[in-house]
Amino acid sequence: MGTILELMQGYAKKVEKELNRLFPSDLEPLPLTKASRHLIDAGGKRFRPCLALAACEAVGGRAEDALETAAALEFLHSFTLIHDDIMDRDEFRRNVKTVHTIWGEPIAIIAGDALFAKVFEAIAANLKRIKMEKRRAIEIFDTISKASFEICQGQALDMLFEGRWDVGEDEYLKMVSGKTGALTEASTKVGALLGGGGAGQVRALADYGRLLGIAFQIKDDILGIAGKKEKFGKPIGSDIREGKRTLIALHALKNTSKEKRKFLLKVLGNKNASEEELHMAIEIMKKAGSVNYASRKAREFIALAKSKIAPLPASKGKDVLLKIADFTVEREF
């Protein structure tokens, strides 16, 4: 069956064609199309489309019946990245310049909006060509709309946390659940709906997706602090410089001495922090047991995610989802 990355590539390949068919690169006006497609063209694992296609198969459906919706999930993800990059003033993503850095903010805002519009057009194209009762078709639109709204809520929470370091773990999880978990849940849920899954199966796959997304984000936090730069692709400690609310930082602030807490607060969000200060901050976090704590949390979410889909009958789709779950916490990139 190949490694999980090979399996994911297999799914991703099927989606690539849809991405190009649904948002052709010669659509006028060209600058808008180029800006909208920029991050999609820069690559990526097509993680959310893979989740949808595997979930579709896990309930006995055919991946071919979910292709446009899988592509829609990539459009949706890409739209959030473009707008996030504007808000965070990030200059690079996926080793290329961000959209607003190249085309300016106004075009970047519209480029994201255009992708968001394509999401629903792609789903409509999918639902037009396959047999399905009206109620289920509407549930697919409803799932994606509500997930999109929740992503906005999560992103807003993240922004509103700025200037606050007393963010509780529950608040952190709510934010992450919105920013990341809502879309991974929607991915597996619409996959299951398109595959003809029963209500229980759809719920199980939705739950799996939500938990997976949360674990994915926590693991990202871990890699950003305790990973290896050459594998992770981003400078280690940049989350600290940017003052990102990560589970590790929040845990460390609560579980270290008053003095070290003071030091952490000085470094967190300090764009000019020296390499040595970053290194010291990371050491404090490690000694406070915060990296271990986050790892344990991520593994708990993954174990729970896997348990949700355990009752599903054996299939390639289910197998892929179980492997994706393991990969999510084991990856080094």
Added chain:
Amino acid sequence: MGTILELMQGYAKKVEKELNRLFPSDLEPLPLTKASRHLIDAGGKRFRPCLALAACEAVGGRAEDALETAAALEFLHSFTLIHDDIMDRDEFRRNVKTVHTIWGEPIAIIAGDALFAKVFEAIAANLKRIKMEKRRAIEIFDTISKASFEICQGQALDMLFEGRWDVGEDEYLKMVSGKTGALTEASTKVGALLGGGGAGQVRALADYGRLLGIAFQIKDDILGIAGKKEKFGKPIGSDIREGKRTLIALHALKNTSKEKRKFLLKVLGNKNASEEELHMAIEIMKKAGSVNYASRKAREFIALAKSKIAPLPASKGKDVLLKIADFTVEREF
């Protein structure tokens, strides 16, 4: 039957409740909700919802069956306004400060995105509760998604025109058709679809909506140059200062002397143009016949719009749409 404004108020009232039910003002996080609802709460004629409800009735449907979708059109319109204001750096709209001026750009971007997400949630809520075949339901989603995409294309064209004064009338019309006509077309089209209209009726109402939107924008251009400030609400000539590509400006540049053209190019887009320069520019435009030309164009589009729905059987909905068409070119605000 009352004046057209009273008739529109009657429709608008029905939508108000839906706007509040679908996007309650106590939704967390509150700053996001407040920012998203800001322009909606500031008022407005609910022009697009009115178009949808009247179109629904014009094909024999009940306005009650289209309420959530009508609200969705207001969410969609409001989303485009929030993002447009960011792009144009406008400080005021509907006599209140713009969203980004109050909450900052990042929250304003998400506030727009959240409204956009609500559009499809609202439509899903509508379609869930009424009887309709799957194909028609999907066509409603498809119509709104494609219109949203076209709005982005129109907005992008508008931005890409910057720095160019050789924009042809066809290009201008394409831009306006996208920025304004796409959504008015979608409004009447989904209204007709929800009202159970036949294919020919749906097409006729869609065409009416498109033509109406284009005329609406041309009339806006006219009021911005030849209107009365106290009625129009915006300072006369601000379009000139902002360098907006209007049908009037484009026509004048082609139909005046070389010398006056040079003067116009000096004033157009000059934020520091004096009142006297503005006044002179407006006089040149009037003398070039450009205001008359635009008025004639707007009236042509309106006559064509009305002719499209002429074959529909008499009804209150049809009557309202005909009156809206007249109002569009006759209004002074």
